[in-house]
Amino acid sequence: MIDRLKENWDAIKDTLKENYDISKVSYDTWIVPMEIHNVDNDQVYILADTKGIPNILDYIKKKYKQILEIVIEEKIGLHCNVIFVTSEDLEKRPNLTAEASNIVTPELNSYYAAVMNANLNPRYTFDTFVVGSNNRFAHAASLAVAESPGTLYNPLFIYGGAGLGKTHLMQSIAHYILRNDPSVRVLYVTSETFTNDLIDSLKGKKNAEFKEKYRSIDVLMIDDIQFLIGKESTQEEFFHTFNYLYETGKQVIITSDKPPKDFTNLEERLRSRFSVGLPVDVSAPDYETRVAILHKKEETENTKISDDIINYIAENINTNIRELEGALNRITAFKRLSNKEITLNMAEDVLRDIINNHKEVTITVPLIVEVIASHFGFEADELLSQKRNKDIAYSRQIAMYLCRQMTDLSLQQIGKELGNRDHTTVRHGIEKITEDLKNSQFLQDTIDVLQKKINPALG
Numbered sequence: 261m262i263d264r265l266k267e268n269w270d271a272i273k274d275t276l277k278e279n280y281d282i283s284k285v286s287y288d289t290w291i292v293p294m295e296i297h298n299v300d301n302d303q304v305y306i307l308a309d310t311k312g313i314p315n316i317l318d319y320i321k322k323k324y325k326q327i328l329e330i331v332i333e334e335k336i337g338l339h340c341n342v343i344f345v346t347s348e349d350l351e352k353r354p355n356l357t358a359e360a361s362n363i364v365t366p367e368l369n370s371y372y373a374a375v376m377n378a379n380l381n382p383r384y385t386f387d388t389f390v391v392g393s394n395n396r397f398a399h400a401a402s403l404a405v406a407e408s409p410g411t412l413y414n415p416l417f418i419y420g421g422a423g424l425g426k427t428h429l430m431q432s433i434a435h436y437i438l439r440n441d442p443s444v445r446v447l448y449v450t451s452e453t454f455t456n457d458l459i460d461s462l463k464g465k466k467n468a469e470f471k472e473k474y475r476s477i478d479v480l481m482i483d484d485i486q487f488l489i490g491k492e493s494t495q496e497e498f499f500h501t502f503n504y505l506y507e508t509g510k511q512v513i514i515t516s517d518k519p520p521k522d523f524t525n526l527e528e529r530l531r532s533r534f535s536v537g538l539p540v541d542v543s544a545p546d547y548e549t550r551v552a553i554l555h556k557k558e559e560t561e562n563t564k565i566s567d568d569i570i571n572y573i574a575e576n577i578n579t580n581i582r583e584l585e586g587a588l589n590r591i592t593a594f595k596r597l598s599n600k601e602i603t604l605n606m607a608e609d610v611l612r613d614i615i616n617n618h619k620e621v622t623i624t625v626p627l628i629v630e631v632i633a634s635h636f637g638f639e640a641d642e643l644l645s646q647k648r649n650k651d652i653a654y655s656r657q658i659a660m661y662l663c664r665q666m667t668d669l670s671l672q673q674i675g676k677e678l679g680n681r682d683h684t685t686v687r688h689g690i691e692k693i694t695e696d697l698k699n700s701q702f703l704q705d706t707i708d709v710l711q712k713k714i715n716p717a718l719g
């Protein structure tokens with residue numbers, strides 16, 4: 261029977277995803293890591309990943325036991341009793357045959373339920389967030405908002421480059437609020453979900469449902485707002501949702517890859533709304549913070565990697581925390597699979613492609629200029645010169661646009677490096693390309709090709 265169950269395990273998970281109302285984050289967090297541990301007559305032992313969260317097993321049981329039993333019966337005809345176990349249970353009692361007992365208080369239970377309803381990643385809490393010089397201010401502001409939502413900084417606008425902890429910080433606020441009071445209605449969505457919900461509501465004439473979902477809450481968190489900008493009807497609806505929540509004293513938290521003032525085609529009224537609150541930035545962590553993040557990750561994953569490997573990773577991956585974690589994950593997986601201690605030489609081998617890729621993607625203005633000039637058949641010097649020839653001038657504006665997109669430089673710095681131009685000229689160039697992109701697929705394709713040439717890792 262265990263073989264049949266194993267063969268059908270993926271199909272069982274797919275059915276759960278398709279036929280039961282499980283959010284993507286819950287599915288990815290709880291269902292995906294589940295494995296069959298054992299089958300004893302009609303007792304099915306399932307190994308669940310508790311992510312190190314104490315007492316969560318009871319919650320998993322309440323939520324998924326019954327539906328798993330139904331789907332297992334449907335798929336392989338086994339009328340069974342599902343029992344969840346954890347790897348810690350198995351370490352302590354390898355021949356475990358009785359259900360692991362976990363006591364969960366009603367308060368904890370309501371908190372876990374609220375975390376699920378709000379769409380939160382259980383890992384993204386203040387406890388697991390490392391504070392360094394790159395995020396100290398953003399962290400302090402987030403904590404202040406968590407302590408008194410809707411009163412201090414509204415909206416809180418967290419901005420910064422990819423993989424630097426914006427989502428983690430934003431969700432930490434939600435966890436903190438819910439831990440204190442699980443009845444607070446918190447909702448985390450990406451801009452994409454917001455847009456899709458709006459489109460569905462327009463198609464199905466379910467505007468009332470949409471409004472109910474987005475206006476009946478106390479804390480709304482919208483991730484990566486830059487993807488919403490420029491989509492006019494979505495932007496319009498967001499404006500109304502935002503106003504409604506703001507005027508009724510509810511907290512809004514937004515993340516973005518850039519500050520409000522840099523949204524060139526963000527409607528003026530939205531930009532001024534955002535400016536009422538507090539914009540805080542997160543930047544790339546320094547070496548000490550990178551080491552601390554890696555140690556924190558070791559601690560939460562309950563693994564131990566030698567310090568020279570941790571230092572090696574921290575020295576070589578310095579711009580993106582997601583990549584930093586990816587490197588550590590790779591070492592951990594390698595250690596688990598090979599079942600032996602990893603030396604620095606082995607780690608260098610295992611991480612060679614990540615670290616080399618990482619080295620290749622140091623993007624500078626001269627690199628961007630070089631790529632654009634050779635793509636359009638000019639000399640790099642011509643792009644930096646004062647020549648006003650139409651093609652050169654347009655390529656220069658593309659360079660301004662890509663420098664803004666692909667580096668962290670300010671308008672002033674870009675202007676300086678692009679032949680000592682004024683920042684207003686740079687802003688104008690970026691606005692021109694942004695505007696043209698709205699109507700030209702050809703320009704969009706050109707920009708895509710150039711970006712991949714500048715940063716092959718994007719290919």
Ligand SMILES: Nc1ncnc2c1ncn2[C@@H]1O[C@H](COP(=O)(O)OP(=O)(O)OP(=O)(O)O)[C@@H](O)[C@H]1O
Nearest residue numbers: 388389390421422423424425426427428553581582
């Ligand atoms: N200060 C930190 N301490 C611990 N982990 C961190 C920290 N900052 C980021 N991380 C981890 O790095 C990963 C990426 O972070 P996150 O998804 O929050 O980045 P982001 O800024 O929202 O990225 P993107 O803009 O690409 O969505 C996550 O796994 C997160 O837990």
